[in-house]
Amino acid sequence: MASRELTYDQADKINAKLGPMLVYLNRLHQRMVETGFPPDDRLRELTFEARNAIQHLTMAIHYASRKGQTGGRERRAPTDGQ
Numbered sequence: 001m002a003s004r005e006l007t008y009d010q011a012d013k014i015n016a017k018l019g020p021m022l023v024y025l026n027r028l029h030q031r032m033v034e035t036g037f038p039p040d041d042r043l044r045e046l047t048f049e050a051r052n053a054i055q056h057l058t059m060a061i062h063y064a065s066r067k068g069q070t071g072g073r074e075r076r077a078p079t080d081g082q
Helices: 010-035 041-063
Strands: none
Touching: 010 041
8 A cells, every 4th residue: 555545534534643642742842842941952852853743744644635635646446456
């Protein structure tokens, strides 16, 4: 299977799981900023990198699953044996 073969339903289910993770990492990073973690603190850096990675993944899955309007690919109908 390749990403272009994800159904809209599959992509939506993945994004439904990623959304709460993204919210959590956004809040965690904000709390680190507010409580004075220095910008070069390794945990703060890793939290921000994880947040960015999930954000990029969420957007890529969203765009890949939307035909036409956001540049997603046309879905092929499933064929027997593939």
